[in-house]
Amino acid sequence: MEKEGLDCSQAGADRKSWSRVGPVWAASALASILLVGVTGPARAQDTACxxxxPVFSSPVRLEGIGSKLRRQEPVRILAIGSSSTEGIGASSPAYSYPAQLQADLMQSWKGNIAVDNAGKGGETISETVGRLEAALRERRPDLVIWQVGTNDAVKGGDEARFSSLLRQGIDAAQALGVEVVLVDQQYYPAIKDLDHYERFVGLVGATGAAEHVPVFSRYKLMKAWGERSPDVxxxxxxxxGFHMGDRGxxxxxxxxxxGLHYPTAVSEVMPNVTVTAAQR
Known part of the structure; x- marks a missing residue:
């Protein structure tokens, strides 16, 4: 079911309820709290995370957003993609990544942040790029986070056409002065043709580099989890066994x-944002 345009403001309100994430994570989080104390940020509660x-291919520069935050103007982020953006696998919309990202950014940026969830499960890039172009015209976001490529890799899409459509979407955003961040494919244990799949992962990275767009490598992140421990x-x-769950x-x-508030991003133009040692 399509949930395009889902408002994450309410969904993110109760995002840290342990009762929804299962005993394995709750036990791990409790053990971590005993070590680090309860005053740190939520991310300190999960040792694996x-x-x-950092898995961004290059620093994220958000001077325009930093300027809006200094002027106390609202910031709108469009999260677009397929099921991983929609939140398939989460126990509720509150635990989709866009809802949780909004909560994180509101805490760190101390501003009026709206993350619009424009995820639609099952889409390939040919379907998403049209929705992206329409959303750019209608919503005029300050930043687009485009999760892309998993269904194209799984369904055996044409590699040249994939790259062309990815460039088309990026160019459409950049023509309007909208910043873009790409999120590449997920890793999962049951990948059938690893060489084919990783070629599509490489296409996202190569296109991002050519278009000067940072890429968050979810693939490397998730593969590293598996290499650390299958249980993680x-x-x-x-x-x-395919989609992320609440913890992921x-x-x-x-x-x-x-990654969105490295010293080269928003904190560079916002002196009141503190960059911790873990973020350097």
Whole structure:
């Protein structure tokens, strides 16, 4: 079911309820709190997420958003993509990554932040790019976070056409002065043709580099979870073993939010934003 335009403001309100994320994560989080104390940010409660290294291909520069925040103007972010954006695998819309990202950014940026969830499960890039172009005209977001490529890789799409459509969407946003961040494909244990799948992952990275667009490598992140421990990866996934679950979406949102306020991003133009040692 399509949930395009879902308002994340209410959905993010109760995003940290442990009762929804299962005993494995709750036990891990409790153990971590005993070590680090209860006063730190939520991300310190999950050691697997805390151990993840930054996975942006290049620094994210958001001077325009920083200027709007200094003027206390609202900031609108469009999160577009397929089921991973819609939140399939989460226990409720409150635990989709866009809802959790909005909560993280409202806390760190101290501003009026709206993250619009324009995820639609099952889409390939040929369907998403049309919705992206329409949303750019109608909503005029300040930033687009485009999760892309999983269904194209799984369904065996044409690689040249995929790259062309990805450039088309990026160019449409940049022509309007809208910043773009890409989120590449997910990793999951049952990938059938790894070489084919990783070629599509590489296409997202190569196109991002050519278009000077930062890429958040979800693929590297999730593959690293599996390499660290199959149990870590399984607790990040939903019961279908494919989509992320609440814990995975939470970690994804936290790491994206961290990348969106490196010293080269919003904090560079907002002196009141504190950059912690973990973010340097």
């Amino acid at each position: 805390l151990a993840s290294k 990866l399984s607790t990040m996934l939903s019961s279908d 979406y939470d970690c994804l949102a936290q790491l994206i939010a961290d």
